[in-house]
Amino acid sequence: MENMSDSAGERASLRRYPELPVWVVEDHQEVLPFIYRAIGSKHLPASNISFVHFDSHPDLLIPVNMPADTVFDKETLFGELSIENWIMPAVYAGHFSHIIWLHPTWAQQIREGKHHFSVGKDISTTTIRVTSTDHYFLSDGLYVTEDQLENQKPLQLDVIMVKPYKLCNNEEENDAVSSAKKPKLALEDAENTASTNCDSRSEGLEKDTVTQRRGQTCLGPSCSCSPESQDPQAAVNTGEMLETLKKGGAFVLDIDLDFFSVKNPFKEMFTQEEYKILQQLYQFKKPGINLTEEDLVDCVDTRIHQLEDLEATFADLCDGDDEETVQKWASNPGMESLVPLVQSLKKRMEVPDYEMVHQAGLTCDYSELPHHISTEQEIEDLIKSVYYLLKNLPKPTLVTIARSSLDDYCPSEQVDTIQEKVLDVLRSLYGTLDIHLVYSAESSPS
Numbered sequence: 001m002e003n004m005s006d007s008a009g010e011r012a013s014l015r016r017y018p019e020l021p022v023w024v025v026e027d028h029q030e031v032l033p034f035i036y037r038a039i040g041s042k043h044l045p046a047s048n049i050s051f052v053h054f055d056s057h058p059d060l061l062i063p064v065n066m067p068a069d070t071v072f073d074k075e076t077l078f079g080e081l082s083i084e085n086w087i088m089p090a091v092y093a094g095h096f097s098h099i100i101w102l103h104p105t106w107a108q109q110i111r112e113g114k115h116h117f118s119v120g121k122d123i124s125t126t127t128i129r130v131t132s133t134d135h136y137f138l139s140d141g142l143y144v145t146e147d148q149l150e151n152q153k154p155l156q157l158d159v160i161m162v163k164p165y166k167l168c169n170n171e172e173e174n175d176a177v178s179s180a181k182k183p184k185l186a187l188e189d190a191e192n193t194a195s196t197n198c199d200s201r202s203e204g205l206e207k208d209t210v211t212q213r214r215g216q217t218c219l220g221p222s223c224s225c226s227p228e229s230q231d232p233q234a235a236v237n238t239g240e241m242l243e244t245l246k247k248g249g250a251f252v253l254d255i256d257l258d259f260f261s262v263k264n265p266f267k268e269m270f271t272q273e274e275y276k277i278l279q280q281l282y283q284f285k286k287p288g289i290n291l292t293e294e295d296l297v298d299c300v301d302t303r304i305h306q307l308e309d310l311e312a313t314f315a316d317l318c319d320g321d322d323e324e325t326v327q328k329w330a331s332n333p334g335m336e337s338l339v340p341l342v343q344s345l346k347k348r349m350e351v352p353d354y355e356m357v358h359q360a361g362l363t364c365d366y367s368e369l370p371h372h373i374s375t376e377q378e379i380e381d382l383i384k385s386v387y388y389l390l391k392n393l394p395k396p397t398l399v400t401i402a403r404s405s406l407d408d409y410c411p412s413e414q415v416d417t418i419q420e421k422v423l424d425v426l427r428s429l430y431g432t433l434d435i436h437l438v439y440s441a442e443s444s445p446s
Helices: 002-012 028-040 068-072 074-080 088-092 176-180 238-248 265-269 272-282 293-319 323-330 338-348 354-362 376-391 415-430
Strands: 020-025 049-054 096-103 113-122 128-130 149-161 251-256 398-402 433-437
Touching: 020 028, 020 415, 028 074, 028 251, 028 398, 049 238, 068 074, 068 088, 068 113, 088 096, 088 113, 088 128, 088 149, 265 354, 272 293, 272 338, 272 354, 293 323, 293 354, 323 338, 376 415, 398 415, 415 433
Parallel strands: 020 398, 020 433, 049 096, 049 251, 096 149, 251 398
Antiparallel strands: 113 128, 113 149
């Protein structure tokens, strides 16, 4: 119990920012130093921070070979991180204990619902590993059994789908009257149950009539208005989320602008045929259900070997991609398609970037990277969803925003518009903001 009162005392003595700080960066891992700065200045507690993360990608991987203790050397740590693996080191360092990943309908890399697992130091490799058996972690070889981990930190991960704000009315979509009707948005109007005869495919933020208690609203996982189709086990409702955040005190609101519209940049780098070969070479065979720990360890071992072999292959091709070298690697089981892949790449470019080919391959495991370039209307609908969702949550301690446009995840022709809309939402909810446009060189706090 001592810890509890300690952290409560720590929360009570936290400093407050006069205006809500908003840090806008380009690459997502660049937000972490600003979160650490807020911990250092006692605006955030050192532990038990909740992290509310709107993104088309979970960003919950781990730098595969980084020694766990790197997290205690800030400068070295920041140099080791990249866009897909910057959050978990902060969990292992003891800062984040609750992560809420809010994702759009087209991004479903981790199973919906609540996940409780440990993040710790693998005794045998001294790297950071997890006890979660979700495919997201298995396919990257990050799972170990609990007895393999020391210095364990418990993590609660909530995965919640955010659906675009839509009218959920009795009238047909094309009925002119319906647009004038008051929108029945679950979060705003939690007392009314969703119209029973609403289109079951409607993508509104529907009410979860099964687990609904005093205005707790479920954002997922079902699109249907009918209570039967809702899996109460998987449902994480906003009411619960609200309670957790109110109890926890300080939380960080983090928004990747690719939440609203996202590209898979590798799709444009390779031909369809090349991409298909990469998917085949790198594919992760999903394990069955009800596996023993031993089965899971075997599955991860096999996967690690597969990825190490592929890394070695493409590293060798960087040194020379003559026919003999290609044939040597292609003669390994399952590697036959390396020959047509290299031939195709060499036809298109003088010196293929095999390091980039490997990076692209790593994203082709059990599901493709999300790719959904939103229309203006879809962006608008998601902006509204985010507005109503945040309206029901306490005010965050600070906000971090990643543009993700230079590496082509958020479409460069949409990113500025999306950013303006997001800042407008934040202003309308929290008043004057202290905005830092870190990504623009001439940035000065505005």
